[in-house]
Amino acid sequence: MEKRAEExxxxxxxxxxxxxxxxxxxxxxxxxxxxxxxxxxxxxAEAVVYGNESMTPVFLEKALSCDxxxxxxxxxxxxxxxxxxxxxxxxMNQAGVGFLIIDNAVTRVKIVFYAPGIQGxxxxxxxxxxxxxxxxxxxxxxxxxxxxxxxTSQESMIxxxxxxxxxxxxxxxxxxxxxxxxIAYLIPSIYWAVSNKEKVIVSTYTKNLQEQIYSKxxxxxxxxxxxxxxxxxVKGKSNxxxxxxxxxxxxxxxxxxxxxxxxxxxxxxxKVFESLKTWIEKTEDGDIxxxxxxxxxxxxxxxxxxxxxxxxxxxxxxxSCFVNKVxxxxxxxxxxxxxxxYLLAELSMEFEEIPHRILPNFxxxxxxxxxxFKKAAYSYLEDEGSxxxxxxxxxxxxxxxxxxxxGELNLLIRFLGEEGSKTADTILSKIKEEAIPFAxxxxxxxxxxxxxxxxxxxxxxxxxxxxxxxxGDSKNFEPLLTLYDNIKTTADAYKTLIDEILKYTRLLPEKxxxxxxxxxxxxxxxxRYLKDNIALxxxxxxxxxxxxxVWIALxxxxxxxxxxxxxLDKTVFFQQTLFKxxxxxxxxxxxxSVAGKFKQFSDEIGLDDTVEKKRVEKILASPFDxxxxxxxxxxxxxxxxxGSDSLQSPFIKNAFPMIKxxxxxxxxxxxxxxxxxxxxxxxxxxxxxxQLRYPLFIHGEENRAKLVxxxxxxxxxxxxxxxxxxxxxxxxxxxLRMVIxxxxxxxxxxxxxxxxxxxxxxxxxxxxxxxxxxxEAVIKFKQGFGRLIRSKTDRGVVAVLDKRIIEKEYGKNxxxxxxxxxxxxxxxxxxxxxxxxxxxxxxxxx
Ligand code: SF4
Numbered sequence: 035m036e037k038r039a040e041e042x043x044x045x046x047x048x049x050x051x052x053x054x055x056x057x058x059x060x061x062x063x064x065x066x067x068x069x070x071x072x073x074x075x076x077x078x079a080e081a082v083v084y085g086n087e088s089m090t091p092v093f094l095e096k097a098l099s100c101d102x103x104x105x106x107x108x109x110x111x112x113x114x115x116x117x118x119x120x121x122x123x124x125x126m127n128q129a130g131v132g133f134l135i136i137d138n139a140v141t142r143v144k145i146v147f148y149a150p151g152i153q154g155x156x157x158x159x160x161x162x163x164x165x166x167x168x169x170x171x172x173x174x175x176x177x178x179x180x181x182x183x184x185x186t187s188q189e190s191m192i193x194x195x196x197x198x199x200x201x202x203x204x205x206x207x208x209x210x211x212x213x214x215x216x217i218a219y220l221i222p223s224i225y226w227a228v229s230n231k232e233k234v235i236v237s238t239y240t241k242n243l244q245e246q247i248y249s250k251x252x253x254x255x256x257x258x259x260x261x262x263x264x265x266x267x268v269k270g271k272s273n274x275x276x277x278x279x280x281x282x283x284x285x286x287x288x289x290x291x292x293x294x295x296x297x298x299x300x301x302x303x304x305k306v307f308e309s310l311k312t313w314i315e316k317t318e319d320g321d322i323x324x325x326x327x328x329x330x331x332x333x334x335x336x337x338x339x340x341x342x343x344x345x346x347x348x349x350x351x352x353x354s355c356f357v358n359k360v361x362x363x364x365x366x367x368x369x370x371x372x373x374x375x376y377l378l379a380e381l382s383m384e385f386e387e388i389p390h391r392i393l394p395n396f397x398x399x400x401x402x403x404x405x406x407f408k409k410a411a412y413s414y415l416e417d418e419g420s421x422x423x424x425x426x427x428x429x430x431x432x433x434x435x436x437x438x439x440x441g442e443l444n445l446l447i448r449f450l451g452e453e454g455s456k457t458a459d460t461i462l463s464k465i466k467e468e469a470i471p472f473a474x475x476x477x478x479x480x481x482x483x484x485x486x487x488x489x490x491x492x493x494x495x496x497x498x499x500x501x502x503x504x505x506g507d508s509k510n511f512e513p514l515l516t517l518y519d520n521i522k523t524t525a526d527a528y529k530t531l532i533d534e535i536l537k538y539t540r541l542l543p544e545k546x547x548x549x550x551x552x553x554x555x556x557x558x559x560x561x562r563y564l565k566d567n568i569a570l571x572x573x574x575x576x577x578x579x580x581x582x583x584v585w586i587a588l589x590x591x592x593x594x595x596x597x598x599x600x601x602l603d604k605t606v607f608f609q610q611t612l613f614k615x616x617x618x619x620x621x622x623x624x625x626x627s628v629a630g631k632f633k634q635f636s637d638e639i640g641l642d643d644t645v646e647k648k649r650v651e652k653i654l655a656s657p658f659d660x661x662x663x664x665x666x667x668x669x670x671x672x673x674x675x676x677g678s679d680s681l682q683s684p685f686i687k688n689a690f691p692m693i694k695x696x697x698x699x700x701x702x703x704x705x706x707x708x709x710x711x712x713x714x715x716x717x718x719x720x721x722x723x724x725q726l727r728y729p730l731f732i733h734g735e736e737n738r739a740k741l742v743x744x745x746x747x748x749x750x751x752x753x754x755x756x757x758x759x760x761x762x763x764x765x766x767x768x769x770l771r772m773v774i775x776x777x778x779x780x781x782x783x784x785x786x787x788x789x790x791x792x793x794x795x796x797x798x799x800x801x802x803x804x805x806x807x808x809x810e811a812v813i814k815f816k817q818g819f820g821r822l823i824r825s826k827t828d829r830g831v832v833a834v835l836d837k838r839i840i841e842k843e844y845g846k847n848x849x850x851x852x853x854x855x856x857x858x859x860x861x862x863x864x865x866x867x868x869x870x871x872x873x874x875x876x877x878x879x880x
Contacts, residue, residue: 035144035145036112036142036143036144037142037143037145038142038143039140039141039142042134042143042389043075043076043079044075044076044077046077047067047075047077047078050079050080050081051065051104051136052140054081055138055140058081060108060138061084061085061108062085063083064081064084064093064103064105065079065080065081065105066097066100066102066103066104067079067100067101067103067104068102068341069101069102069341069388069389070341070342071342072559072562072563072566074386074388076101076102076104076389078346079104080346080347080348082096082347094124096347097125097131098125098128098129098131098361098362098365101132102131102133102134102389102390103121103131103132103133103134105118105134105136106137106138106140107136107137107138108138110137110138112137112142112143112144113144114133114146118133119146121133122146126391126395127394127395129364130390130392130395131391132145132146132389132390133145133146134146134389143389145387145389157200158230160196160199160225160226160229161196162193162196162197165193165196165221165222165225168258169182169184169188174258174259174260175258178257178258185657186657187209187210187656188215188218190652190654191207191209191215191218191622191652191654192218192219192221192222194207194650195207195218195222195400195620196222196225198618199226201648202397202615202616202617202618202647203647203649203650204613204620204621204641204647204648204649205619205622205649205651205652206404206621206622206626206632206636206641206649206650206651206652207620207621207622207626207650207651207652207653207654208622208623208625208626208653208654209624209654210653210654210656210853211820212658212826213624213654213656213657215622216243216246216247216251217254217255219236219400219402219622220247220252220369223369223400224255224259224261224263226398227263227368227369227398228261228263228368232395232396232397233367233368233370233393233394233395233396234368234369234396235372235377235396235398235400236369236371236399236400236402237374237376237377237399237400238371238372238373238374238402238403239402239403240373240403240762241373242762242764243402243762244267244371244373247267247371247402248265248267252265252369252371263368264366264367265369265370266360266363266364266366266370266371267372268360268363268364268370268371268372268376269373269376270375270379271339271340271341272338272339272340273321273322273323273338274319274322274338274339274356275314275317275320275322275338275356276338276340276343276356276357277320277351277354277355277356278345278349278351279336279337279339279340279343279552280307280311280336280337281351283307283336284307284310284311287300287303287307288304291304310325310337313325319356319359319360320356320359322338339355339356342555342559343552343555343556345551345552348551364393364394365394370396372393373410374401374403374406374407374410374411375410376392376393377399377401378410379392379414380393381607381612382414382607384611385607385610398620399612399617399618399620400622401619401620401622402622403623403762404621404623404626404635404639405623405625405626405635406623407638407639408604408638411604411607411608412600412602412604412787415601416598416599417570417598417599417600418570418597418598419566419568419569419570419571419596419597420567420595420596420597421480421484421488422592422594423563423596424564424568427560427561427563427567428476428477428480428564429441430442430556430560431443431473431557431560431561431564432444432470432473432474442553443469443470443557445553446461446465446550446553447465447466449546449549449550449553450465453546455543457538457541457542458542458546461535461538461539461542464531464534464535464538468531469528469532472527472531473528476524476525476528479520479524480521482517483521484595486517487574487595488593488595490510490511490513491586491588491595495588499784500587500588500590501585501587501588501786502585502586503583503585503786503789504573504574504584504585504586505578505790506577507578508578511575512575514574515575518572518574518575522569522572525564525565525569526565528565529561529562532558532561533558536554536557536558539554570597570599573599574586574597580793581601581794582599582602583598583599583600583602583790583791584597584598584600584786585597585598586598602787602790602794605640605642607640608640608641609640609644609645612639612640613640613645613647621635624816624817625813625816625817628808628847628851629812629846629847629850629851630850630851632651634813636649636651656853658823658853659826660823660854661855661858662829663823663826663828663829664822664823664829664830664832664854664858665830665831665832665858665870665871666832666834666854666858666859667832667833667834667860667861667867667871668833668834668837668840668860669833669835669837669862669864669867670837670863671864672692672835672837672864674836674837674838675836675838679710679712679713679716681716689776690716690720692833692864692867693706693717693720693721693776693835694721694726695864695868696774696831696833696868696871697726697772698727699868699875700771700772700831700875700880701728701750701875702728702729702748702749702751703750703751703769703770703880704728704751704752704753704770704772704774705759705770705772705773705774705821706752706754706755706776707755707756707759707775707776707779707818708754708756708776708777709756709776709777709779711733711734711756713776714732714733714754714756717776718730718732721752726752728748728750729744729748729751729752730751730752730753730754731744731748731751731752731753732753733753733755738758742765745769745770746769748769749768749769751769759821760779760817760821761817761818763821764824765821765824766825766828767827768880770822771822771831771880772831772832772833772871773818773819773822773830773832774832774835775815775819775832775833775834776835778815778834778836778839778848779811779814779815780807780810781807781810781811783807788806791806792806792807803844804844808847809847812848812851815851815852816851816852819832819852829878831871831874831875837861840859840861
């Protein structure tokens with residue numbers, strides 16, 4: 035692929051490379067390049083090798099920490115030579131580093147995505163039988179575990195994945211709870227990676243599963259398999275602390291503490307930074323998640339690593355940088371565990387033809403918790419801008435509020451004053467006379483625009499509504515257009531002015547630029563973010579295409595207005611990035627099928643009939659004996675939950691006392707799964723009034739992990755949860771012995787994404803309720819049911835208080851999707867349900 039230089043590099047980088055090539059008498063120069071997070075262009079470059087010493091270990095070590103390696107062909111012919119291809123192969127295969135060839139005048143760029151390591155080599159195929167034999171008596175796994183039990187489903191899964199890897203096929207596998215699916219996909223992945231010297235990517239939705247795979251499953255297999263393999267858990271850059279940013283902020287706070295401007299709030303921050311300092315000296319990974327929630331909230335965005343603010347090789351902490359350590363880990367690992375967002379970031383770069391990757395080349399991908407893959411794609415690919423975001427960026431650049439001294443422009447003024455040169459004076463007057471008045475003017479305009487916009491939104495919202503969907507070419511906000519245009523033009527001009535000022539800083543002495551590089555980069559980044567956030571509000575005034583969900587939301591708690599835009603048609607994106615000829619993608623989860631079929635899931639990820647790739651679809655049963663382990667009750671004399679929830683509705687009047695009675699019957703150990711926070715709140719009020727004897731744990735009152743751990747500790751707790759509590763919670767044993775499902779989990783039709791999807795489906799002549807609502811609700815229902823039985827010895831009761839499951843035709847989709855037989859569904863009166871529940875618990879000694 036060949037591109038024009040301006041499409042790939044910034045003006046500054048082109049200049050750096052031209053000068054270096056000229057200084058080397060037009061001979062070969064190798065550069066390391068770094069790509070900007072937003073612009074996706076190479077924004078920084080450094081000449082690292084002059085002449086043809088490219089493959090030396092020193093060069094490779096430098097190259098592995100950058101995004102792209104660039105070198106010139108003095109002949110002007112950009113075709114890669116054999117040594118070029120060899121280097122491109124090493125860099126891309128092992129570290130995801132791109133390889134670019136330029137002409138001496140830096141006008142054209144050849145992007146080399148060549149990977150002979152993957153495309154040219156003959157593959158060493160897996161032998162499914164051999165892999166399964168690990169579980170046979172005396173096999174490497176069976177012999178390491180004293181109470182090992184073979185699981186047919188697990189062994190079948192290994193065979194399916196091994197075959198799919200061998201034939202570059204896709205597989206969609208629903209593996210029931212207890213199958214041991216992570217071990218089942220890790221075994222073929224490890225053997226493939228080691229025998230083919232190729233990395234395998236394992237992607238999950240939740241952190242819990244990532245941790246389990248990394249700390250438990252892979253560690254276990256490493257002990258058992260007696261083969262030499264390595265693995266890494268990799269997160270996005272912003273998950274790691276940037277040592278340089280930390281030091282700068284810490285030093286800044288210490289400086290401030292000696293001045294008269296030091297406030298109580300600054301004092302608190304300084305204390306947090308002092309304990310962070312101790313942590314940074316001890317931590318191995320610099321992973322911000324290791325910190326307590328409170329500490330990571332206080333430090334906010336100040337110390338996270340960010341591509342746009344990184345100094346790369348010029349950073350004094352380069353050698354001990356946590357982000358670079360992660361890059362090294364990727365380089366040396368066979369199995370790379372990531373989350374769906376990380377994988378999607380990689381796929382997006384490929385889709386947008388960005389000349390480097392964040393992951394090395396791979397052809398085998400395991401997508402676990404695949405039922406959430408589309409949701410993750412929607413969240414990753416959604417554009418969002420907000421009033422508070424705009425205020426935050428504008429205050430970071432300049433803030434006159436805090437004794438007139440806050441914001442990055444004020445810092446720059448201080449440092450320029452200390453510099454005292456003529457150029458510094460020119461920049462100083464530009465900031466003081468032009469940029470600051472501009473910033474103040476823009477802030478006033480932002481505040482008055484959003485005041486009027488909030489009024490307009492408030493007038494349009496009905497009752498408790500919190501969002502307005504924008505569709506077609508609605509003229510709802512047209513009266514605000516002139517005001518908006520004015521802000522947008524001002525923000526664009528502000529960015530141009532800041533760019534001009536930052537350009538001047540290039541003329542300052544090297545020492546000044548090095549000392550203040552992060553500050554300069556941060557001003558550039560924050561003005562860009564400010565401009566982009568404002569630009570998103572343009573959606574209020576433009577025609578919206580059918581396939582885009584666009585909405586404006588008002589958060590009444592913090593009075594924030596936000597705008598969202600999401601293009602719903604992701605078929606082409608998935609098809610072009612996931613289903614390439616040389617790829618095998620394995621989608622797996624405990625809940626992918628609806629009434630025995632995978633149609634809904636396959637359509638969601640674009641694996642439809644237009645995709646040529648062969649695929650295997652399989653449901654692998656759970657090894658649990660659900661007939662003995664679980665009872666499912668549906669009270670028949672309860673009202674149906676029609677219409678919206680209210681304390682006056684007959685359903686709520688029946689359901690709330692029933693919940694209380696069921697909790698008493700099980701003596702706690704209950705999850706009540708709701709479909710809204712209103713239900714959570716009202717059930718809590720009701721149970722408190724009824725003086726419930728068991729400890730209550732309320733979704734939203736504490737963070738999720740703490741709620742789950744406190745619930746486990748209590749042993750007889752009652753957890754009221756919605757949405758995220760329907761899945762991903764693993765509580766084995768008696769601590770959780772009953773799950774109450776209040777209503778079938780249909781997504782509210784007022785959700786703007788759902789609403790747009792329904793309209794799209796309707797336009798295609800299909801019924802959105804059948805096509806989307808039911809399958810979505812079935813998957814969630816299966817997840818909710820799956821909270822109860824987590825091991826072979828678990829016993830318990832599921833009570834479904836929504837009798838539409840037996841009265842409505844569509845109810846069969848729910849009942850036929852659970853791993854239980856028809857005769858296990860007991861439809862009884864409320865009284866009989868309570869009696870049978872008590873009997874079941876008595877019989878099972880619970
Ligand atoms: S190399 Fe970049 S991310 Fe690492 S510490 Fe330095 S500035 Fe921060």
